[in-house]
Amino acid sequence: MQTPRATGGRAPDVFTPGGWVPMREYDESEEVDFVIVGTGAGGGTLACKLAEAGFSVVAMDAGPFWRPLEDFASDEAEQSKLFWTDDRLVDGENPLQLGSNNSGKSVGGSTVHFAMVSLRFRPEWFKSRSKLGYGFDWPLDWREMWSYYREVEEALAISGPVNYPWGPPRPRYPYRAHKLNAAALALAEGCEAMGIPWTETPIATLSAPRGRARPCVYRGFCVLGCSTNAKQSALVTWIPRAIAAGAEIRDLAMVGRVEVDGRDRATGVHYHRGGEWRFQRARNVVVAGYAIETPRLLLNSANSRFPEGLANRSGLVGKYLTVQSNQAVWGISGKEIRSYKSPPSLALTEHWNYQDEGKDFHGGYCYMSQGPEPQLWANTQLASRGLWGEALIAEMQNYNHQVGLKMVGEMLPQERNAVTLADETDQYGLPIPRVTYSWCDNDRAMIGHALDFMGQALRATDARDIWKQTDDTCHLNGGARMGDDPQTSVVDADCRSWDIPNLWICDGSVFPTVGGVNPSLTIQAMACRTGDRIAAMARRGEL
Amino acid sequence: MRGRNAAIAVSGLFAAAVLGGLAARSNRPAPIRQPPREQAARQLDLGAATLAGSVLFDSAVEHYRGSFEHRGMYVPLAVASATIAASLSGARQPNRMRTGVHVLAMLTGVAGLGFHIYDISKRPGGWSWQNLFYAAPVGAPGALSLAGLTGLAGQQLRTGQVRPDSQSGRALAALAAIGILGDVAEVWLLHFRGAFHNPAMVLPVTIPPVASLCLAGVAAGAGRPSLRTTRGWLWATAATGLAGVGFHAWGVHRMMGGWRNWSQNLLEGPPLPAPPSYTGLALAGLAATRLMEEAHE
Numbered sequence: 001m002q003t004p005r006a007t008g009g010r011a012p013d014v015f016t017p018g019g020w021v022p023m024r025e026y027d028e029s030e031e032v033d034f035v036i037v038g039t040g041a042g043g044g045t046l047a048c049k050l051a052e053a054g055f056s057v058v059a060m061d062a063g064p065f066w067r068p069l070e071d072f073a074s075d076e077a078e079q080s081k082l083f084w085t086d087d088r089l090v091d092g093e094n095p096l097q098l099g100s101n102n103s104g105k106s107v108g109g110s111t112v113h114f115a116m117v118s119l120r121f122r123p124e125w126f127k128s129r130s131k132l133g134y135g136f137d138w139p140l141d142w143r144e145m146w147s148y149y150r151e152v153e154e155a156l157a158i159s160g161p162v163n164y165p166w167g168p169p170r171p172r173y174p175y176r177a178h179k180l181n182a183a184a185l186a187l188a189e190g191c192e193a194m195g196i197p198w199t200e201t202p203i204a205t206l207s208a209p210r211g212r213a214r215p216c217v218y219r220g221f222c223v224l225g226c227s228t229n230a231k232q233s234a235l236v237t238w239i240p241r242a243i244a245a246g247a248e249i250r251d252l253a254m255v256g257r258v259e260v261d262g263r264d265r266a267t268g269v270h271y272h273r274g275g276e277w278r279f280q281r282a283r284n285v286v287v288a289g290y291a292i293e294t295p296r297l298l299l300n301s302a303n304s305r306f307p308e309g310l311a312n313r314s315g316l317v318g319k320y321l322t323v324q325s326n327q328a329v330w331g332i333s334g335k336e337i338r339s340y341k342s343p344p345s346l347a348l349t350e351h352w353n354y355q356d357e358g359k360d361f362h363g364g365y366c367y368m369s370q371g372p373e374p375q376l377w378a379n380t381q382l383a384s385r386g387l388w389g390e391a392l393i394a395e396m397q398n399y400n401h402q403v404g405l406k407m408v409g410e411m412l413p414q415e416r417n418a419v420t421l422a423d424e425t426d427q428y429g430l431p432i433p434r435v436t437y438s439w440c441d442n443d444r445a446m447i448g449h450a451l452d453f454m455g456q457a458l459r460a461t462d463a464r465d466i467w468k469q470t471d472d473t474c475h476l477n478g479g480a481r482m483g484d485d486p487q488t489s490v491v492d493a494d495c496r497s498w499d500i501p502n503l504w505i506c507d508g509s510v511f512p513t514v515g516g517v518n519p520s521l522t523i524q525a526m527a528c529r530t531g532d533r534i535a536a537m538a539r540r541g542e543l
Numbered sequence: 544m545r546g547r548n549a550a551i552a553v554s555g556l557f558a559a560a561v562l563g564g565l566a567a568r569s570n571r572p573a574p575i576r577q578p579p580r581e582q583a584a585r586q587l588d589l590g591a592a593t594l595a596g597s598v599l600f601d602s603a604v605e606h607y608r609g610s611f612e613h614r615g616m617y618v619p620l621a622v623a624s625a626t627i628a629a630s631l632s633g634a635r636q637p638n639r640m641r642t643g644v645h646v647l648a649m650l651t652g653v654a655g656l657g658f659h660i661y662d663i664s665k666r667p668g669g670w671s672w673q674n675l676f677y678a679a680p681v682g683a684p685g686a687l688s689l690a691g692l693t694g695l696a697g698q699q700l701r702t703g704q705v706r707p708d709s710q711s712g713r714a715l716a717a718l719a720a721i722g723i724l725g726d727v728a729e730v731w732l733l734h735f736r737g738a739f740h741n742p743a744m745v746l747p748v749t750i751p752p753v754a755s756l757c758l759a760g761v762a763a764g765a766g767r768p769s770l771r772t773t774r775g776w777l778w779a780t781a782a783t784g785l786a787g788v789g790f791h792a793w794g795v796h797r798m799m800g801g802w803r804n805w806s807q808n809l810l811e812g813p814p815l816p817a818p819p820s821y822t823g824l825a826l827a828g829l830a831a832t833r834l835m836e837e838a839h840e
Contacts, residue, residue, distance in 0.1 A: 157738075162672045175738045179677040188667040200673060208740040209797040217799045217811075228799050 001064035004252045014236050015212040017070040024246045028280050032056040035282035037255045040109015041523040042507030043288030044234030049531025051245035058248045063105035065251035072227035076375040079224035082113045089422050093438035108235025116204040118158050119517035120149045134362035136512035139484045139493035148525035156232035157210050160202030166354045175207045183339035183369040184347035186403045190457030196351040204232040218342040256430050258301040266503045272428050286504040291476035294509040295419040296433040311497035318419040322514045325409035325447050326474040329454045331463030333403045344371035353516045361445035364516035365409035384469045405454040410516040411443045477511035494533040546806030553603040560624040564631025579837040580707040583830040587697030590826030591630040594690035599623035600816030608810045622651045630694040648691030655684025676736040682729040686820050689722045693827045712834030713762045719828035720758035723751050754780040770832045781825035787818020
């Protein structure tokens with residue numbers, strides 16, 4: 001899609017094919033209270049919170065404003081339109097694969113194609129340096145974050161188990177768990193054989209009707225965009241709420257530079273929309289472009305007063321990029337699994353997140369059942385096992401019987417893992433990011449542990465021909481981390497940059513550590529907290 | 544079998560059972576003013592037929608959804624149809640075949656409970672919320688046993704095998720009280736699965752329990768609540784059962800594709816035939832109060 005849809009005082013109605021909802025629009029010369037760069041888990045959520053608190057908000061996204069009911073096809077190649085596939089360079093000892101499961105370019109960000117797994121951090125992870133002896137402490141208290149987790153779980157009507165086996169007691173999930181598919185039952189069988197607990201995954205897709213959204217039909221195309229709106233992405237939850245509260249969403253608007261004046265205050269953003277560069281004035285700028293585009297924008301916005309990039313007096317913008325390990329074991333079941341049915345990760349175990357004994361590494365991991373679509377599965381067979389031609393065709397015959405377990409593991413933050421600027425430029429003429437990544441010994445030890453354990457669990461089912469997928473990663477975090485000390489962090493606990501008081505960063509890039517669970521719930525909880533904090537500061541005149 | 548053919552087949556079975564039953568009774572003139580015993584018997588007949596009708600359609604939908612994996616899954620359809628016909632035929636004379644049908648319904652319900660319990664316990668996780676929500680519904684076959692019991696009571700009352708006294712009234716009240724309570728448990732479980740997302744979902748777990756309590760009072764011979772109050776709650780329960788069909792039709796509309804996608808959403812959405820089981824049990828309860836009243840007079 002090349003032409004912006006959210007114009008002329010209206011925005012697409014995500015719940016009606018061809019429908020529109022009225023949307024307030026702001027003049028570029030008008031100094032809005034907040035311009036937000038990015039509309040995903042961080043920016044979309046914050047746009048809603050700020051608009052509902054009465055601020056004037058313009059939220060921009062480089063991607064299109066979809067209507068899932070009419071724009072999403074059951075076709076993997078077509079749906080790659082949801083991914084951020086602009087040029088990027090990757091290097092380091094373990095270069096990342098970018099462009100599908102770890103990035104999104106849509107209004108709603110990567111929540112439009114996320115796997116909907118909505119897990120809370122283990123409380124100790126907010127103080128992992130003090131309590132567990134590795135990584136860094138967050139400047140946030142887990143109890144406060146847990147109350148914001150609740151707010152997000154209610155906003156997304158998370159479907160989850162009646163009782164959650166790990167961690168402190170939590171309120172009941174708003175909706176009940178979905179029916180498990182055969183892939184999830186294989187996880188359960190493996191866990192029971194290994195003597196560890198398992199549960200239904202708390203997941204952001206509806207198990208009952210809600211408002212104008214229909215319950216899940218188990219189409220199973222979740223990570224390529226939900227065409228029924230059962231998935232509670234930012235696109236169908238926070239964004240409609242934000243628009244109803246008076247926020248303006250500008251789609252296909254790529255922000256290239258944040259302008260800062262001589263008094264070290266941000267004054268607005270330069271953005272590319274409709275074939276030209278434009279400027280929106282703002283009293284506050286929030287950068288929410290995720291762990292690559294956020295550092296890139298800050299670095300690209302360097303000026304004479306901030307020659308190393310905005311908010312970068314600590315020198316840490318782009319540093320400590322931290323992903324999660326996403327290795328898997330796969331096998332062939334005697335039964336038909338048909339794992340493409342239903343959301344891909346309906347069951348999980350967090351055993352190794354909460355169990356500290358018996359580990360030769362720091363941090364934790366969970367693992368989940370899996371349901372790769374056929375094209376992705378063929379790619380995996382090619383990339384991980386080198387299968388091609390006859391061998392690949394033969395292996396694909398097993399597609400309906402393949403079953404797997406995949407980890408989401410906590411990698412440790414390292415300064416050398418970083419986003420920097422390359423000399424090449426992209427279609428907007430902006431320097432593209434260079435993403436450098438290397439695993440450390442701890443990362444390798446955890447991956448080894450997980451692959452062994454998951455392998456034993458899978459062997460305890462009827463799966464045979466078991467093999468290990470050793471190279472995958474997911475979920476980008478860090479790159480503009482939060483902390484208590486301006487020398488060692490980019491933003492404070494309120495996501496406000498230390499160097500420029502009206503510049504905020506609200507996405508996964510502020511994570512000091514990543515934990516062993518998918519980050520989207522934590523990003524949204526943090527955005528809810530930031531929204532409340534900004535409203536409180538505004539009331540006290542502290543903005 | 545395609546969805547449309549299956550729907551036609553089950554509707555035909557239901558129509559044949561109803562018409563067959565009514566045809567058997569239509570050859571006798573109706574009295575001008577019916578004695579209370581006759582009224583109670585008629586209510587029991589109607590209650591049994593309603594319960595059996597609910598079981599016929601509900602098990603047809605759910606077992607079709609389960610692809611009739613075992614041949615035993617056809618049994619409740621046949622037995623429920625026979626129960627409808629036997630109940631509506633309104634026999635004045637003892638008849639072995641009718642008695643046999645009602646006893647068969649009772650036994651089939653008990654066997655069904657056994658199969659459903661087995662289905663739950665063999666799954667990973669065993670007696671977990673997941674399996675209570677999504678495996679075979681644990682209490683549902685009990686409705687067929689209740690239909691058989693209710694039909695048998697109606698038949699015995701009419702043929703004089705049971706006297707229309709307060710003792711049989713209390714026994715019947717106890718049966719209806721327990722039946723309603725079992726139904727409430729099932730409804731609560733499934734509405735909890737739906738997270739009570741629509742406020743109306745609370746109605747069938749609040750009104751019928753009150754009716755059940757009233758009936759328990761009647762059964763205990765406590766003298767309170769009054770028969771009049773009890774009847775009020777029973778009529779409310781009967782209405783809840785009928786309104787439930789409407790609410791569930793609304794629920795089907797809220798699934799993806801709504802009624803246009805009926806062949807999928809009748810299976811995946813809230814079960815249309817389930818709520819009238821309340822109506823059937825409420826009719827049995829009303830028959831009990833009728834007997835008590837006659838005994839008082």
